[in-house]
Amino acid sequence: MRDSRFGNPERESEVPFKPHSSHWGVFSARMIDGELEVRPYEGDPDPNQIIENFPGALRHRARIAQPMVRRGWLERGPGPDEKRGQDEFVPMAWQEVLDLLGRELVRVRDGFGPEAIFGGSYGWSSAGRFHHAQSQIHRFLNIACGGYVRSVTSYSSGSSQVLIPHILGNHEELAKHNVTWEQVEKDSEIVIAFGGMALKNSMVAGGGISKHVERGVMQRAAARGCEFILVSPLASDLPEEARPEWVSLIPASDTALMMAMVHTLVVEGRHDRAFLERYTVGWPTFERYLLGEADGIPKDAHWAAPLTGVPADAIMALARRLHGKRALVVVSHSLQRARYGEQPVWMGMVLAAALGQIGLSGGGYAYPLGAIAYYGRRKNAVKLPTLSQGSNSVREFIPVARIADMLLGPGEAYRFNGKTLTYPEIKLIYWAGGNPFHHHQDLNRLKKAFAAVDTLVVHELAWTATARHADIVLPCTMTLERDDIGGSSNDPLLVPMRQIAPPYGEARDDFAIFADLAERLGARDAFTEGRTVRQWLEHLYEPTRLGLVQLNLPAPSFEDFWESSGILVPQGPDDGGNLRAFREDPLASPLETPSGKLEIFSETIASFGEADCPGHPAWLGSGYLPTESAPLVLVSNQPRTRLHSQLDFGGHSGSGKHRGREIASMHPKDAAERGIADGDIVRLFNERGACLAAIALTEDIRPGVIQLPTGAWYDPADPTEEKTLCVHGNPNVLTEDVGTSALAQGCTGQLTTVEVERFDGNLPPIRAYDPPLSLPAPASHLDG
Ligand SMILES: Nc1nc2c(c(=O)[nH]1)N[C@H]1C(S)=C(S)[C@@H](COP(=O)(O)OP(=O)(O)OC[C@H]3O[C@@H](n4cnc5c(=O)[nH]c(N)nc54)[C@H](O)[C@@H]3O)O[C@H]1N2
Numbered sequence: 001m002r003d004s005r006f007g008n009p010e011r012e013s014e015v016p017f018k019p020h021s022s023h024w025g026v027f028s029a030r031m032i033d034g035e036l037e038v039r040p041y042e043g044d045p046d047p048n049q050i051i052e053n054f055p056g057a058l059r060h061r062a063r064i065a066q067p068m069v070r071r072g073w074l075e076r077g078p079g080p081d082e083k084r085g086q087d088e089f090v091p092m093a094w095q096e097v098l099d100l101l102g103r104e105l106v107r108v109r110d111g112f113g114p115e116a117i118f119g120g121s122y123g124w125s126s127a128g129r130f131h132h133a134q135s136q137i138h139r140f141l142n143i144a145c146g147g148y149v150r151s152v153t154s155y156s157s158g159s160s161q162v163l164i165p166h167i168l169g170n171h172e173e174l175a176k177h178n179v180t181w182e183q184v185e186k187d188s189e190i191v192i193a194f195g196g197m198a199l200k201n202s203m204v205a206g207g208g209i210s211k212h213v214e215r216g217v218m219q220r221a222a223a224r225g226c227e228f229i230l231v232s233p234l235a236s237d238l239p240e241e242a243r244p245e246w247v248s249l250i251p252a253s254d255t256a257l258m259m260a261m262v263h264t265l266v267v268e269g270r271h272d273r274a275f276l277e278r279y280t281v282g283w284p285t286f287e288r289y290l291l292g293e294a295d296g297i298p299k300d301a302h303w304a305a306p307l308t309g310v311p312a313d314a315i316m317a318l319a320r321r322l323h324g325k326r327a328l329v330v331v332s333h334s335l336q337r338a339r340y341g342e343q344p345v346w347m348g349m350v351l352a353a354a355l356g357q358i359g360l361s362g363g364g365y366a367y368p369l370g371a372i373a374y375y376g377r378r379k380n381a382v383k384l385p386t387l388s389q390g391s392n393s394v395r396e397f398i399p400v401a402r403i404a405d406m407l408l409g410p411g412e413a414y415r416f417n418g419k420t421l422t423y424p425e426i427k428l429i430y431w432a433g434g435n436p437f438h439h440h441q442d443l444n445r446l447k448k449a450f451a452a453v454d455t456l457v458v459h460e461l462a463w464t465a466t467a468r469h470a471d472i473v474l475p476c477t478m479t480l481e482r483d484d485i486g487g488s489s490n491d492p493l494l495v496p497m498r499q500i501a502p503p504y505g506e507a508r509d510d511f512a513i514f515a516d517l518a519e520r521l522g523a524r525d526a527f528t529e530g531r532t533v534r535q536w537l538e539h540l541y542e543p544t545r546l547g548l549v550q551l552n553l554p555a556p557s558f559e560d561f562w563e564s565s566g567i568l569v570p571q572g573p574d575d576g577g578n579l580r581a582f583r584e585d586p587l588a589s590p591l592e593t594p595s596g597k598l599e600i601f602s603e604t605i606a607s608f609g610e611a612d613c614p615g616h617p618a619w620l621g622s623g624y625l626p627t628e629s630a631p632l633v634l635v636s637n638q639p640r641t642r643l644h645s646q647l648d649f650g651g652h653s654g655s656g657k658h659r660g661r662e663i664a665s666m667h668p669k670d671a672a673e674r675g676i677a678d679g680d681i682v683r684l685f686n687e688r689g690a691c692l693a694a695i696a697l698t699e700d701i702r703p704g705v706i707q708l709p710t711g712a713w714y715d716p717a718d719p720t721e722e723k724t725l726c727v728h729g730n731p732n733v734l735t736e737d738v739g740t741s742a743l744a745q746g747c748t749g750q751l752t753t754v755e756v757e758r759f760d761g762n763l764p765p766i767r768a769y770d771p772p773l774s775l776p777a778p779a780s781h782l783d784g
Pocket residue numbers: 122123124125126131133155156157337431432433434435436438439440459460461462464476477478479510636637638643644645646647710731732735747749750
């Protein structure tokens with residue numbers, strides 16, 4: 001039960017390494033002479049380097065040292081203000097700033113009701129089951145303020161989370177309890193991955209992961225003879241260990257490619273009619289559309305070739321290769337993070353159904369295997385420590401990526417999942433554990449949206465652009481500065497995350513901040529339940545311990561767990577989940593869809609009447625056709641050297657930049673047409689904004705496509721200027737702030753269209769990590 005793979009640290013040195021965990025893996029760390037040392041978990045066969053952002057970041061000047069209040073807000077009081085993001089800050093003592101914020105929360109709560117508080121607070125924050133910022137803030141707002149307007153779905157899977165329940169059943173089951181890496185290693189004969197399964201992505205798993213298995217599995221499966229086909233504009237989306245064959249396609253055309261493949265199967269009689277009849281509804285309607293009987297356009301390979309950039313005979317050959325084999329269709333999250341993002345997710349299911357493979361070991365449909373490391377693994381068989389969030393009395397919510405629409409259009413109506421809803425009127429935004437100036441699209445528009453509220457409160461460990469736009473900035477501890485419990489639903493290692501370093505400056509735990517604020521709102525005891533952090537950890541651990549007792553397994557006491565380097569909890573069987581059970585007996589184990597079957601045609605979705613998401617998968621055109629002023633498609637995917645924007649000021653993230661700028665990849669042909677050479681600094685621009693980036697030339701990208709990862713901190717050249725240049729390379733100044741469709745309203749950040757030119761001006765300095773200007777506190781503002 002006890003995991004001893006951290007070695008025996010006591011003997012190695014007088015300063016022991018202590019276990020800790022992060023979204024990018026389990027590790028251990030120690031402080032020696034004021035320097036942080038980190039090393040990956042020894043049981044991890046393929047650890048990654050993102051943990052190397054910690055040493056440089058821990059005491060970096062970008063950390064926030066003390067509470068700060070924006071000068072304009074202090075002087076003029078709460079209210080809409082265009083100066084957010086440009087203003088100076090006034091430092092304030094904890095007691096005073098909490099008094100001030102307590103009064104402001106009471107003003108809004110009692111004057112406008114909790115439905116005027118937006119507390120969605122989307123973001124990945126840090127691993128750790130207790131100091132999880134979203135759980136803390138939601139619990140605080142529920143208990144002390146009577147609730148808040150929340151957000152639903154995620155930036156990750158905004159369209160699939162709404163679509164899947166209509167057509168396949170439970171989203172979480174499909175993603176986390178379906179085809180595993182064990183099955184791929186053993187049984188898959190051919191894997192076609194739309195959007196790939198890039199190792200850079202499976203470095204990461206929310207809650208932490210102890211073993212990165214993806215590279216090894218793909219290597220061993222390929223050695224056994226399993227074929228891997230990568231469909232993507234980027235060749236790097238499958239590792240070379242998988243020996244992939246690269247099908248380079250035009251971004252956002254996967255739906256057309258899949259349709260033409262299914263068309264080939266049908267006209268050649270290679271589709272699995274028995275499967276379609278027994279396990280699906282709506283095939284006949286879809287088949288009429290596919291064959292062109294409904295609209296006169298057969299969705300065949302010749303139709304798809306110009307749309308996808310893949311030759312017709314290559315499309316037909318692909319379809320034939322999948323037929324008659326244990327075939328696995330993988331669709332990454334990225335495909336649905338774009339206009340009409342529902343379609344490729346739906347069509348991927350139809351392709352796997354036409355092949356008759358759904359529910360087989362190593363076959364069928366594995367949306368979104370490889371996108372995050374907690375997919376493709378066994379589920380834990382005991383409950384994880386979980387902090388209760390209390391209950392929210394406010395019913396209003398928004399689809400998470402509609403935040404700017406809400407702030408700019410209170411009272412406006414919009415469609416979501418078959419309903420017409422209206423945006424609430426928000427007075428106060430409270431954020432802890434997320435970075436909307438990282439995750440949201442069209443940052444120039446977001447700036448206007450954030451100018452519209454009375455008050456923006458942010459807990460942060462560093463001066464992100466979101467913190468810079470806040471009125472009240474409260475410095476919080478970094479994960480290394482506190483004790484916690486690490487664990488993930490699909491990883492067996494439960495980790496005592498032990499404090500490695502003292503808090504930076506005056507930083508405090510989110511929990512401690514909320515406890516003191518709750519006191520000012522008369523709710524300290526309700527919020528803390530009288531427990532210290534240590535008592536909370538013991539309390540949260542207890543259900544897991546009882547779960548072990550019930551299974552007759554060794555169940556270490558909290559003290560023993562805490563002194564260990566991690567304990568292994570049991571995991572469930574690799575049984576294929578709902579889809580396997582459904583295949584084995586569709587009557588006894590129906591899917592959680594209206595018909596109980598796979599829905600190729602959904603009467604429910606058809607009844608919503610949305611033009612941009614009809615009742616069956618449809619080719620709705622590309623959302624990203626090049627134009628004269630924006631002829632290149634920009635792919636803004638996840639970064640290799642960090643998680644989103646987190647610790648962008650750390651050394652590993654910095655090492656992935658050139659002359660301080662984020663690196664964009666471009667095909668030599670597109671570069672030559674523009675007089676751009678490898679290593680040049682360029683300006684990417686479109687009607688929404690512009691940013692600088694450094695250029696790396698590569699043949700591994702499709703011509704007509706440029707790729708710039710997310711996460712370089714937004715760094716406006718002149719914050720007072722509208723649509724000012726981001727000098728650092730944040731692609732979200734370019735992306736479009738629209739929903740995937742009226743069905744799901746998901747994030748569409750992955751793709752947009754841009755033009756690129758060489759930047760020959762003086763290179764502006766990077767100032768994103770410099771703390772903003774702060775003033776000494778004027779005495780008159782501190783006593784009122
Ligand atoms: N263009 C484009 N945009 C995208 C995407 C894309 O593909 N393209 N992808 C989207 C996706 S999938 C996602 S999930 C989002 C991610 O968006 P976010 O989850 O918002 O991004 P992070 O950088 O992880 O932000 C987490 C923040 O929490 C802070 N933090 C860490 N620990 C703590 C803590 O203990 N307490 C507090 N208070 N704060 C803490 C970190 O410093 C950081 O600023 O981005 C989305 N944005």
